[in-house]
Amino acid sequence: MLCNKCGGVLSVIRIEKVPKDKKYIDYERLCDVECLKCNKVFYSQPYDNGKRINMVRKITRKDT
Ligand SMILES: [Zn+2]
Numbered sequence: 001m002l003c004n005k006c007g008g009v010l011s012v013i014r015i016e017k018v019p020k021d022k023k024y025i026d027y028e029r030l031c032d033v034e035c036l037k038c039n040k041v042f043y044s045q046p047y048d049n050g051k052r053i054n055m056v057r058k059i060t061r062k063d064t
Pocket of ligand 1: 037
């Protein structure tokens with residue numbers, strides 16, 4: 001993700017927690033990101049959406 005103001009790199013500063021009644025895999029979390037260049041903070045950005053390349057499924061003992 002890049003800052004739409006200055007094109008700087010955005011750093012994730014907070015990630016939404018998955019509600020207990022939602023499945024971790026299915027739930028698309030939101031996150032707050034901060035631009036490392038201009039320090040602008042963008043709230044409620046999609047965190048899981050569009051990150052499929054690096055998606056790692058969390059294996060829990062419940063699933064086995
Ligand atoms: Zn910026």
